[in-house]
Amino acid sequence: MAGERTDEHPPQPGLTRDALTQAALCVLEREGINGLSMRKVATELGVKAASLYWHVRNKEELLDLLTDALMADAEPPLRQGDWREQLREYCLRHRRLLLSRRDAAKVVAGRFALGPHLLSLMEDQLDRLRDAGFADADAALCTYLLGAYVQGFVLQEQVPISASEAMGTSRAEVATAVSAQLRSLPEETFPNLVALADDLTTPNMDERFAFGLERLIDGLAALLDQGRAGRAVPGVTVPEVPL
Amino acid sequence: MAGERTDEHPPQPGLTRDALTQAALCVLEREGINGLSMRKVATELGVKAASLYWHVRNKEELLDLLTDALMADAEPPLRQGDWREQLREYCLRHRRLLLSRRDAAKVVAGRFALGPHLLSLMEDQLDRLRDAGFADADAALCTYLLGAYVQGFVLQEQVPISASEAMGTSRAEVATAVSAQLRSLPEETFPNLVALADDLTTPNMDERFAFGLERLIDGLAALLDQGRAGRAVPGVTVPEVPL
DNA sequence: ACCTGAACACCGTTCAAGT
DNA sequence: ACCTGAACACCGTTCAAGT
Numbered sequence: 048m049a050g051e052r053t054d055e056h057p058p059q060p061g062l063t064r065d066a067l068t069q070a071a072l073c074v075l076e077r078e079g080i081n082g083l084s085m086r087k088v089a090t091e092l093g094v095k096a097a098s099l100y101w102h103v104r105n106k107e108e109l110l111d112l113l114t115d116a117l118m119a120d121a122e123p124p125l126r127q128g129d130w131r132e133q134l135r136e137y138c139l140r141h142r143r144l145l146l147s148r149r150d151a152a153k154v155v156a157g158r159f160a161l162g163p164h165l166l167s168l169m170e171d172q173l174d175r176l177r178d179a180g181f182a183d184a185d186a187a188l189c190t191y192l193l194g195a196y197v198q199g200f201v202l203q204e205q206v207p208i209s210a211s212e213a214m215g216t217s218r219a220e221v222a223t224a225v226s227a228q229l230r231s232l233p234e235e236t237f238p239n240l241v242a243l244a245d246d247l248t249t250p251n252m253d254e255r256f257a258f259g260l261e262r263l264i265d266g267l268a269a270l271l272d273q274g275r276a277g278r279a280v281p282g283v284t285v286p287e288v289p290l
Numbered sequence: 291m292a293g294e295r296t297d298e299h300p301p302q303p304g305l306t307r308d309a310l311t312q313a314a315l316c317v318l319e320r321e322g323i324n325g326l327s328m329r330k331v332a333t334e335l336g337v338k339a340a341s342l343y344w345h346v347r348n349k350e351e352l353l354d355l356l357t358d359a360l361m362a363d364a365e366p367p368l369r370q371g372d373w374r375e376q377l378r379e380y381c382l383r384h385r386r387l388l389l390s391r392r393d394a395a396k397v398v399a400g401r402f403a404l405g406p407h408l409l410s411l412m413e414d415q416l417d418r419l420r421d422a423g424f425a426d427a428d429a430a431l432c433t434y435l436l437g438a439y440v441q442g443f444v445l446q447e448q449v450p451i452s453a454s455e456a457m458g459t460s461r462a463e464v465a466t467a468v469s470a471q472l473r474s475l476p477e478e479t480f481p482n483l484v485a486l487a488d489d490l491t492t493p494n495m496d497e498r499f500a501f502g503l504e505r506l507i508d509g510l511a512a513l514l515d516q517g518r519a520g521r522a523v524p525g526v527t528v529p530e531v532p533l
Numbered sequence: 534a535c536c537t538g539a540a541c542a543c544c545g546t547t548c549a550a551g552t
Numbered sequence: 553a554c555c556t557g558a559a560c561a562c563c564g565t566t567c568a569a570g571t
Binding site for chain 2: 156157184185186187188191196202236238247264270
């Protein structure tokens with residue numbers, strides 16, 4: 048959407064906040080979040096570190112810009128199917144987006160940046176939730192809830208990758224190792240961990256994510272039903288309970 | 291539980307991994323996660339930074355120890371009430387624990403450390419879930435799900451605290467500021483954000499957390515019911531569907 | 534208005550050397 | 553076996569100075 052950048056060291060164009068953001072994106076992809084420093088972003092732009100501080104208050108602000116840039120590719124799902132399908136697709140896409148870029152979840156995690164891209168997504172999602180029949184307050188709580196779930200999940204999911212996969216161990220190998228470790232626990236004190244060692248260590252993250260997502264959506268459906276039961280329904284008269 | 295430590299600079303006792311952990315805990319509480327450096331932990335112990343590397347491979351390993359130490363005070367809830375009540379209490383306590391120590395969620399976030407304290411908690415929770423009637427795989431998925439939710443939620447909850455509260459702005463002030471910002475958006479393109487500005491920015495985190503928790507538990511209850519429907523129930527014979 | 538040089542006060546980690 | 557001095561290769565940030 049905003050400012051393409053393919054050249055490594057643009058000779059003249061003059062720094063822009065957008066250029067800084069794109070450069071940060073490059074460095075992040077190449078070196079991960081631990082390698083993302085102001086100095087590296089600067090050299091990526093063919094410039095000295097101190098120059099960045101003319102365009103950006105500090106690193107934190109650059110990370111805020113980066114966060115919104117990471118959301119730039121997000122596209123809301125088609126407006127088809129019932130609200131459950133649409134919400135599910137929303138979350139699946141959000142997760143896929145976070146997984147598609149290195150350490151994206153870690154960058155986004157716990158940042159409080161209401162960038163333009165995020166705002167558009169929220170606007171769209173809120174619209175669908177209200178259409179589906181959710182009360183205003185519930186719709187607001189719902190978007191927050193789903194955001195927290197996806198972000199929290201991917202964060203936990205993405206980290207073992209850098210922590211132990213950096214040491215050459217693949218995810219599947221880690222899983223079997225942990226499984227063995229759990230099975231070798233003293234059975235008298237940890238009977239459940241021993242018995243469920245395999246269930247606890249399946250490396251199938253898609254399934255784990257889907258499981259939580261379905262529970263969440265079921266729970267929201269229950270809320271919607273109980274909300275409808277309180278309203279006037281054709282043919283049935285339900286007494287309104289005060290407050 | 292393990293190794294009390296009250297002296298600031300113990301003269302002789304010789305470093306132990308446990309002493310390092312407790313010192314790290316102190317530094318974390320005092321300076322937050324950004325101020326938590328090997329050098330500061332060392333001086334907390336009256337020792338030079340290089341010394342730490344005899345007891346611990348690197349900072350990452352110290353953070354793993356710290357993570358488990360943060361879980362040390364966790365106590366499983368009483369075994370009373372139905373599974374819903376117990377699970378709810380579990381999550382409330384988990385959140386309270388994370389909130390009770392500075393930047394705890396950030397330390398724990400995305401760390402893959404199965405320390406002894408966490409193992410005990412998981413063992414206990416799995417036991418209750420199986421008692422409640424959850425299938426093995428579902429019980430395993432459930433503990434993971436709840437853990438991800440609580441951790442993800444608190445992470446998002448705790449960060450605005452350090453980011454903007456550090457600048458003297460309280461949470462309530464931030465909320466009203468963001469609310470005003472949302473209300474001032476162009477109404478044609480962001481009608482929902484404008485309309486729900488207040489709902490989206492209530493600073494009542496307890497309520498937000500409880501909302502998600504109830505949806506989650508409702509969703510799990512639905513799963514449990516549908517599981518039971520598939521089993522032989524006294525008086526009713528349900529045909530078993532293969533696979 | 535925008536960029537740089539040079540400095541400040543920090544980092545994590547290593548390793549020969551001490552005891 | 554355990555701790556230190558000294559160094560290495562980095563950080564984020566500031567600020568006078570250049571253009």
